Amino acid sequence: GAGVSQTPSNKVTEKGKYVELRCDPISGHTALYWYRQSLGQGPEFLIYFQGTGAADDSGLPNDRFFAVRPEGSVSTLKIQRTERGDSAVYLCASSLTAGLGIEQFFGPGTRLTVL
Amino acid sequence: DAKTTQPNSMESNEEEPVHLPCNHSTISGTDYIHWYRQLPSQGPEYVIHGLTSNVNNRMASLAIAEDRKSSTLILHRATLRDAAVYYCILRPGGATNKLIFGTGTLLAVQP
Numbered sequence: 001g002a003g004v005s006q007t008p009s010n011k012v013t014e015k016g017k018y019v020e021l022r023c024d025p026i027s028g029h030t031a032l033y034w035y036r037q038s039l040g041q042g043p044e045f046l047i048y049f050q051g052t053g054a055a056d057d058s059g060l061p062n063d064r065f066f067a068v069r070p071e072g073s074v075s076t077l078k079i080q081r082t083e084r085g086d087s088a089v090y091l092c093a094s095s096l097t098a099g100l101g102i103e104q105f106f107g108p109g110t111r112l113t114v115l
Numbered sequence: 116d117a118k119t120t121q122p123n124s125m126e127s128n129e130e131e132p133v134h135l136p137c138n139h140s141t142i143s144g145t146d147y148i149h150w151y152r153q154l155p156s157q158g159p160e161y162v163i164h165g166l167t168s169n170v171n172n173r174m175a176s177l178a179i180a181e182d183r184k185s186s187t188l189i190l191h192r193a194t195l196r197d198a199a200v201y202y203c204i205l206r207p208g209g210a211t212n213k214l215i216f217g218t219g220t221l222l223a224v225q226p
Contacts, residue, residue: 004158031212042202042216043159056213091158098212106158 002026004107006092012113013082021077021110025094032075033093033104034067035059043091049075050098082114119203124221127193135188135220137203142183147206149214150177150188152199159202159216162188198224 005024013019025032031050035043045059049069057067064082069075079086089111093104120138127133139148150162163170163177165186170177176189190197200219206212 033213035214035216040218042200042218043214045213045215048212059213093158095212102212103161103164104159104214106160108156108158 004092004094004105006090006107006110008110009108010111010113012115014115015082015084017082017114019079019082019112021079021090021112023075023077023092023094023107025073025075025092026105027073029094029096029105030072031095031098031102031104032069033095034075034077035091035093036088037091037109038088046077048098055098079112082112084114087112087114119205119217121201121203121217121220123218124223126223126225127190127197129195129224129226130192133190133193133197133222133224135190135201135203135222136185137187138185139203139205140184142205143207145207148177148179148183148186149204149206150175150201151204151214151216152197152201153219154196154199162201164206193222193224195224195226198222 007022033048034046037043047067048056051072064080067077089109091109093106095102095104149164151159153159163175165177178187200221202216202219
């Protein structure tokens with residue numbers, strides 16, 4: 001079956017611009033996660049949705065970052081007034097439910113470059 | 116969040132077993148031990164997880180020390196496709212569902 005998909009695969013933008021990154025989770029997965037990964041580092045948690053609501057947004061670095069999941073399926077990560085330090089690979093993952101033993105399935109990521 | 120310590124890199128030969136160690140001396144009684152791996156230019160991929168007992172699946176085995184302060188991921192016969200960064204992660208027994216990744220172990224497999 002189809003895995004987690006993310007669009008676009010690459011995004012180049014200029015400093016100060018607004019960007020949206022999209023994640024399509026595996027059908028039927030109620031939990032959705034966003035992470036970002038800088039070069040040479042492990043992924044860093046940003047936000048977790050259970051259904052439509054953000055159950056944990058403790059990883060969002062500041063108020064320029066916002067994510068939505070209005071119908072409990074597709075999610076969009078929005079970054080306002082982008083800065084060069086936002087350049088990273090943004091990863092989305094989904095899981096059937098939330099839980100300690102539940103496997104998270106990751107998408108291929110969106111590589112964001114802020115010039 | 117409880118911390119894990121892994122070697123930065125390891126090397127193996129193809130078709131030989133690989134033992135990837137992880138130290139987690141501050142683990143609490145309800146923390147699960149998860150392993151994910153990340154192949155080049157891909158998102159992380161689940162490998163295995165456990166709590167107290169050793170675990171086996173089609174990809175690997177997980178050996179957990181009796182005191183739970185360390186664990187070892189075992190790949191029984193390494194292939195070139197197993198070259199990846201391997202992350203050992205502790206998932207707390209509370210409400211959080213996030214994964215806290217470290218820098219992992221970069222495994223190189225030589226033909």
